[in-house]
Amino acid sequence: MPDLPRLGRIRYINVLPIYYAIDRAICPNGFQVVSGTPAELNEQMRGGFLEVSAISSYEYGRRFRDYLLLPELSISTVGDVGSVLFFSRLPFQRLSGREVVLSAASATSAALVKVVLAELYGARPLCRTGAVTDQFADGVCGMLAIGDEALRLRARGIYPYFLDLGRAWHDLTGLPFVFGVWAARRDVWERQPDLVTYLHRTLVSSKLQGCNALSDICRQATAQVNLSEAELLDYFQKLKYDLDAGQQEGLTAFFRYLHRYGDLPEMPELRFIPGGQETAFPGPPPQLI
Ligand SMILES: C=C(O[C@@H]1C=C(C(=O)O)C=C[C@H]1O)C(=O)O
Numbered sequence: 001m002p003d004l005p006r007l008g009r010i011r012y013i014n015v016l017p018i019y020y021a022i023d024r025a026i027c028p029n030g031f032q033v034v035s036g037t038p039a040e041l042n043e044q045m046r047g048g049f050l051e052v053s054a055i056s057s058y059e060y061g062r063r064f065r066d067y068l069l070l071p072e073l074s075i076s077t078v079g080d081v082g083s084v085l086f087f088s089r090l091p092f093q094r095l096s097g098r099e100v101v102l103s104a105a106s107a108t109s110a111a112l113v114k115v116v117l118a119e120l121y122g123a124r125p126l127c128r129t130g131a132v133t134d135q136f137a138d139g140v141c142g143m144l145a146i147g148d149e150a151l152r153l154r155a156r157g158i159y160p161y162f163l164d165l166g167r168a169w170h171d172l173t174g175l176p177f178v179f180g181v182w183a184a185r186r187d188v189w190e191r192q193p194d195l196v197t198y199l200h201r202t203l204v205s206s207k208l209q210g211c212n213a214l215s216d217i218c219r220q221a222t223a224q225v226n227l228s229e230a231e232l233l234d235y236f237q238k239l240k241y242d243l244d245a246g247q248q249e250g251l252t253a254f255f256r257y258l259h260r261y262g263d264l265p266e267m268p269e270l271r272f273i274p275g276g277q278e279t280a281f282p283g284p285p286p287q288l289i
Pocket of ligand 1: 010012014038039055056057058075081083084105106107108109110146147148179180
């Protein structure tokens with residue numbers, strides 16, 4: 001029996017609307033869903049273990065020649081995101097030279113926090129990657145958390161200062177921010193465009209159903225994070241799942257900052273697979289060759 005194609009899925013509730021119909025097997029699957037943190041999925045895409053996946057927008061920017069973007073899919077916000085939060089013991093202006101911990105699960109937000117702290121607060125902390133903990137370790141002055149961990153920490157309300165990175169980006173640029181994108185490995189596209197198109201159409205159709213079922217999704221998610229259904233509805237209404245012209249402009253502006261900061265050696269181009277605008281589930285799944 002041939003291997004099933006592998007589709008990567010972020011392990012947080014933020015993507016529940018996109019995988020809504022896939023999770024419920026409303027669509028003909030014919031593929032295997034592999035869950036992980038954004039950093040894990042980035043690595044698995046780089047290693048060729050996944051054919052198509054959600055990845056950090058930073059990962060796309062870093063290796064854009066190896067990927068193609070899937071149209072109409074992203075995890076974005078315009079202003080507050082709710083689940084990408086920087087917590088601090090000190091006012092942000094006083095963080096230069098202080099140690100801060102950036103969640104090992106993140107790539108985009110770990111790069112973004114450096115940009116917004118420098119641009120909005122003139123702060124250049126000493127950043128190291130590590131695990132997000134409930135308490136700051138001795139000597140640690142700040143911590144970046146993403147996804148469900150950030151939602152849980154926010155609900156506990158134990159840190160004196162916190163910054164919502166979607167809001168901070170919007171204050172800085174007035175633009176949407178794209179945290180994650182869906183991409184296909186370029187070699188998979190070249191070998192099997194039918195498979196990539198099939199996975200793309202399945203994701204877009206599943207998303208359309210999910211975005212129309214937010215109250216159902218909130219009921220499901222309330223058990224996973226310490227938030228009420230009303231708080232979750234507010235959260236999902238802030239998240240945007242398209243990749244329209246405004247979001248692409250936000251993404252390009254982010255890459256421009258990273259290029260200027262020396263974080264990206266060259267300015268990435270946004271390259272997409274052809275297609276978009278489909279709403280129906282595709283026919284039977286192609287096999288992986
Ligand atoms: C909105 C979020 O954005 C996430 C942050 C990412 C990153 O920092 O690399 C990647 C994808 C998203 O899961 C979140 O975690 O809730």
